[in-house]
Amino acid sequence: MKKERCIALYSGGLDSILAIKIIQSQAIDVIPLYFATPFFGFKALRNPEDFKMIHCHEYGICPHVIDYTDDFINTLINPAHGFGKYMNPCIDCRIGMLKRARELLEVFNASFIVTGEVLGQRPMSQRRDAMDIIEKASGLRDILLRPLCAKRMRATRGEHLGIVDREKLLDITGRGRKAQIYLAELFGIKAAHIPASGGGCMLTNKQIAIKVKGTINRFMSQAPTRYDIMLDVVGRKFILDDSTVFVVARNEQENEVLADMKYPGNVFIKIAGIPGPLCVLRGEANQANLEIASGICLRYGKGKGTKGLNALWGADPHQMREVINARVIPDEYCRRLQIDFDVPD
Ligand code: SF4
Structure with a gap:
């Protein structure tokens, strides 16, 4: 019988690893996409094959690395939903990646998209209102599934159709990691391989933000090139x-x-x-x-x-x-x- 397939946004963080594991455990084929820019995923950008190999080996997740730099620079110029604490345009960043993933649904013959988002975990992009905005603006109404907090969200089409068993999805909220660490053990992820929390997006670092803001101001209304931006990290x-x-x-x-x-x-x-x-x-x-x-x-x-x-x-x-x-x-x-x-x- 043909396996159902979905696309997952993979960040390399624990939440996205677990979201993928949960869906894989329901015998659904998952295509992980890793979006890389100089600000997040710089190593993967410089050496995608090494990155893929490490994640295949440590988590059994072999991501497609997508160079997202040019789209992301455009997002940075004037994000519709503004910035977080520093130069992190989180809501527009998520919307942009999800739109790109949506375009790839047909290419991969997939029917829905999975993320590792957790309701209430991040102040800007994981509040309920922000998650709703992200879902709507990315054109993914009913086909964006967040397995870690799905039971706190409206059921998606995959759940209605019985492709995904809603009973096996979770209701995690907030900033703690206890539930995730427990799940990681259940899925056999070695303690040494559990990624540290914090995400690692350099735009949430004040010093980098200062440099990036300076570059954007220098170019005024034009977009800096990727080569200009790389010198900020x-x-x-x-x-x-x-x-x-x-x-x-x-x-x-x-x-x-x-x-x-x-x-x-x-x-x-x-x-x-x-x-x-x-x-x-x-x-x-x-x-x-x-x-x-x-x-x-x-x-x-x-x-x-x-x-x-x-x-x-x-x-x-x-x-x-x-x-x-x-x-x-x-x-x-x-x-x-x-x-x-x-x-x-
Ligand atoms: S922290 Fe960085 S990578 Fe994460 S959503 Fe915000 S801008 Fe995007």
């Missing part, structure tokens, strides 16, 4: 002029992340001959900006305290052939160029 950021930013890696891991950003318009800088940060200049790579940038690069590496050293620069971080003298720049001047933009606490 890594390193120390400096504004050299209206159209030029400079980012300095803070550790080895960030060096690796920046080294992967070989995108049009990015210029890499590094102090020659000594260990130190990899840096990216984006915008006007003119002599004046290159001199300031190389001075900042010197300030944050092992060359600090010298009287100046040579810096290498170029479009490929592994083959920087141009040379410029990195002069000492006073700390105070570096600080003045650092992002400083107020977001409410």
Whole structure:
């Protein structure tokens, strides 16, 4: 007999894992979609195959990774339902992902959509009114099933038709995780593999929010590109002029992340001959900006305290052939160029 099929929004968090397990336990085929942007799912964006393998191995869930960056940047410009505490446009974010999932129903031959939402768990997007708005605006009336709190919600079409057994759905509410941890054990998820709470969306981080808001303001009514936005999630950021930013890696891991950003318009800088940060200049790579940038690069590496050293620069971080003298720049001047933009606490 043909198995019923649904699509699930998979975030990699415990709630979405459990929502999928609950539906799978009713012998329904689940297609998990993982939406990735530089703000959430950056690792998956950089290496989707690794991400998929890890989740297949740890949870038996093998997600399709969807690069959602460009849609999400448009959402960030002017979200109809506003922002949460910082730059997180949660309601519009959910609506956007669900709309995309709805478009894929036919592609996957699926008849409904599942999420791990829990009534009352998140202040912005998981209040009842917000959940209703999300369901309606995404065009999913009656086919959006939230298994963890389904018994607190109206029954969906799948439940009416007997495709989903409503009796086996749950009525979890609120912010606690006790019920979810218990369920995780029932489903055989190892304690070490239970994801930490908190979601991990960088837009709920004040420092990142400050940078993102600065980027959006810089571009005014236009959308920044993904390459501009990516420079907000890594390193120390400096504004050299209206159209030029400079980012300095803070550790080895960030060096690796920046080294992967070989995108049009990015210029890499590094102090020659000594260990130190990899840096990216984006915008006007003119002599004046290159001199300031190389001075900042010197300030944050092992060359600090010298009287100046040579810096290498170029479009490929592994083959920087141009040379410029990195002069000492006073700390105070570096600080003045650092992002400083107020977001409410
Ligand atoms: S926290 Fe981030 S990923 Fe989650 S709904 Fe809000 S904006 Fe989207």
